[in-house]
Amino acid sequence: MIKGTSINSLKSRWRRWKCAQNAHVLRVHSAFSRISALPSHLDRIYGGTLRLKSQALASLLILTFSTALLAGNTLPRAEPVPGGIAIISLPASPVPEKDWWVRITQGNAPIPPAAYFNGQRALIIPNETGWAAIVGIPLETTPGEYRLEVQPVTGIKETIGFTVRGKEYAAQYITLKDQRKVEPPPEDLKRIEKEAEQIKAAFAQWSEQRDISLDFIRPAQGDLSSPFGLRRFFNGQPRNPHSGLDIAAPIGTLVRAPSDGTVIATGDYFFNGNTVFLDHGQGLVTMYCHLSSIAVRPGQRIARGAIIGAVGMTGRATGPHLHWSVSLNNTRVDPALFLPGR
Numbered sequence: 476m477i478k479g480t481s482i483n484s485l486k487s488r489w490r491r492w493k494c495a496q497n498a499h500v501l502r503v504h505s506a507f508s509r510i511s512a513l514p515s516h517l518d519r520i521y522g523g524t525l526r527l528k529s530q531a532l533a534s535l536l537i538l539t540f541s542t543a544l545l546a547g548n549t550l551p552r553a554e555p556v557p558g559g560i561a562i563i564s565l566p567a568s569p570v571p572e573k574d575w576w577v578r579i580t581q582g583n584a585p586i587p588p589a590a591y592f593n594g595q596r597a598l599i600i601p602n603e604t605g606w607a608a609i610v611g612i613p614l615e616t617t618p619g620e621y622r623l624e625v626q627p628v629t630g631i632k633e634t635i636g637f638t639v640r641g642k643e644y645a646a647q648y649i650t651l652k653d654q655r656k657v658e659p660p661p662e663d664l665k666r667i668e669k670e671a672e673q674i675k676a677a678f679a680q681w682s683e684q685r686d687i688s689l690d691f692i693r694p695a696q697g698d699l700s701s702p703f704g705l706r707r708f709f710n711g712q713p714r715n716p717h718s719g720l721d722i723a724a725p726i727g728t729l730v731r732a733p734s735d736g737t738v739i740a741t742g743d744y745f746f747n748g749n750t751v752f753l754d755h756g757q758g759l760v761t762m763y764c765h766l767s768s769i770a771v772r773p774g775q776r777i778a779r780g781a782i783i784g785a786v787g788m789t790g791r792a793t794g795p796h797l798h799w800s801v802s803l804n805n806t807r808v809d810p811a812l813f814l815p816g817r
């Protein structure tokens with residue numbers, strides 16, 4: 476909460492300063508221009524010098540500010556495997572001088588390109604050389620060569636190749652006493668289908684946001700009981716691999732937002748129990764399941780560390796735990812890659 480608030484207030488203070496500074500430069504410059512007695516070459520020199528000084532100061536501030544942002548933005552661990560993350564540097568694409576319309580509508584700040592993997596838009600952050608795409612790799616991906624499509628602000632689309640390595644995930648055999656949660660009867664299927672649509676829509680959420688904090692905190696204290704990617708068998712029957720990370724903790728243990736975000740949806744789902752979805756911007760979506768209680772409502776802005784609910788065992792759960800999913804470009808990835816001390 477403190478971190479988000481301070482960065483935001485710093486940014487708004489900076490924006491106000493920048494506006495005031497620009498207005499000041501304009502005022503000074505036009506004052507010089509208005510004194511027609513001032514020879515035009517002096518106007519050029521003084522007006523220009525003042526403007527240059529202000530611009531240099533503003534650029535220095537922008538540089539300091541972006542460096543501070545970068546320094547504070549811990550990246551997830553890159554692990555280009557199925558269910559992992561590829562971090563791909565993109566060529567810097569300055570807006571050409573001739574594209575005056577882009578400059579006027581978007582300002583002089585650098586504009587990130589758009590990147591797509593498997594047709595899904597990927598998250599982009601600034602880095603030292605320009606931009607980097609943080610790309611989620613689907614668990615079912617066959618190891619090999621893949622391409623990221625990059626659309627610069629202006630100009631033609633290009634592609635950047637990257638390699639997905641192989642990874643073997645372990646198998647897990649789970650015995651459930653409630654057979655209904657293994658093979659739901661027809662009367663539950665309608666509910667399950669409806670909920671699947673809601674869950675699909677939540678993960679497909681895209682919100683334009685420039686400053687995204689990837690510096691996650693652990694959402695609940697407790698042992699990591701079931702890793703991401705486990706190939707699971709319920710009462711001997713193969714089911715989808717584990718699409719999240721389980722943290723075992725007593726019922727009532729507080730669940731906190733790992734990073735700033737907005738609540739997309741909450742609900743009580745057949746398999747997932749009481750659930751909260753958070754949107755952290757640019758397709759970075761997280762999900763918290765089996766909660767005993769929910770402390771937030773859809774549309775609410777949430778700061779990093781804010782309580783969103785408590786651990787429980789609602790839905791399909793063999794014991795109290797938090798099931799935590801992290802999604803990038805509508806692809807579930809290993810949440811452990813985001814955890815501190817990883």
Ligand SMILES: [Zn+2]
Nearest residue numbers: 719720721798
């Ligand atoms: Zn789980």
